[in-house]
Amino acid sequence: MEINWITVSAQVVNFLILVWLLKRFLYQPVIRAMDRREQKIQNRMDEANSREQEAIHEKQSYQQKLAGFEKERDDLLEETRQEARQTRSQMLDQAREETARVRSHWMREIREEKTAFIDGLRHQSLDVVETVIRKALQDLADEHLEDRIAHTFVRQLHTLDDATREAMRRSSEPATVATSFELDPAQRGTLTRSIHELIGADLTVNYTRAPELICGIELTCESQRISWNLSDYLDELSASIERAFEPLEPTGAGG
Amino acid sequence: MTITPDSIVYWQWGDFELNATIVFTWLVMVLLTAGSWLVTRRLSDGPELSRWQNLLEVLVVGIRDQIAQVSHQQPGPYLPFVGTLFLFIAMANLLNVIPGYLAPTGSLSTTTALAICVFVAVPVFGIASKGAGAYLEHYIKPTALMLPFNVIGEISRTVALAVRLxxxxxxxxxxxAILLSLTPYFFPVVMQLLGLLTGMIQAYIFAILAMVYIASATSAHEHGEPDENQNKTSPEQ
Structure with a gap:
């Protein structure tokens, strides 16, 4: 057990060289490689984390967008429903109005037709009645219709109340007798006499033709009016014809 | 019977003897360096590793972990010194299974050289870490009277380090050698295996003790002479 100091110094040098060699060829390269690997792993982890964050962020953004789309869709749907309801109600209203309009138009036409028919009927029946009466008077009593009309009118003048007579008597204007037919001078004389007797002797009497007075005669003085004509009798006929039409008219007619 | 490889001299020039210790030390150095170089010239930093790179990484990481565990400090500055102590001693002892090989660690000259390296490295690391004043101060703690004992302790543990290995x-x-003469054939093989185990343990012990001494010198709260168990109780940095 002896120590060779020269060998000891050589071994010290050898050991120091070995330390340097291993540091150069073993520790540094291995540690560097491990550090690089760790760095790579860290980078990948960072990248993965950032991608995950990005993915989460994108997911959230897509979810938000999706929610926005759904809301928008719901809103649109609701809006469309609302519009459809409004349109439906508008169309229903229009249809109702149209129906009512058509109905009222139709009713008006019916009424007009009815009125025209009744007027026509009245006019025709007037002619017929006039002819029949004229003929009947001629055949039965050998009298003229005009005479009977004038006679009836004079009889009507007899029934006038005092106030009317007084009003006519005080009139400054002349009295006017309108007839649908031409009066002969004898008839005019009779009428003038009757008027002078019954109303006032000073009253001037003029005679005019008025074809609109159907088979009738009319006295106008001041604001008083006395008349007789056949249409009064025909009013009864018109009323009964209108009554006959009533069941045909639609119930509850609005216009 | 050869007790020390120092006595086998292959070549002599003046006082310098090229003995077996130096030759086999060179062999170990060449093996370690060449092995490292062969593996580390093509290192992969990706996920795929060669087996040899894996082995080296396991070794380096293991040594680093041990240093960190013992010193509670960053292993970086101490790794080359302590790691080389371990690798050199372990390789020198491991090659003992080869017939005709004489472990350089079986020479007191080699172990003395290693112990001297540790003896020098402790103050070097200590001064580098704490500064000369703070380092030298711990020799006169707790009192200046302890200075001789501290110095003696420093020297004695170095001697113990060398002699133990x-x-x-x-x-x-x-x-x-003795067993071969008494019971030849099989029994010495068992002893060889035991010798391998002992060799690895000694390499570990030497490196760990060196680290403990260095750690005690670089640690800020050290008082007095560190011993082999102090690494268990030394406070954390």
């Missing part, structure tokens, strides 16, 4: 390796060689 030398004794263990040398005894293994000697025991095998």
């Amino acid at each position: 030398y004794g263990n390796i040398m005894s293994g060689t000697v025991i095998v």
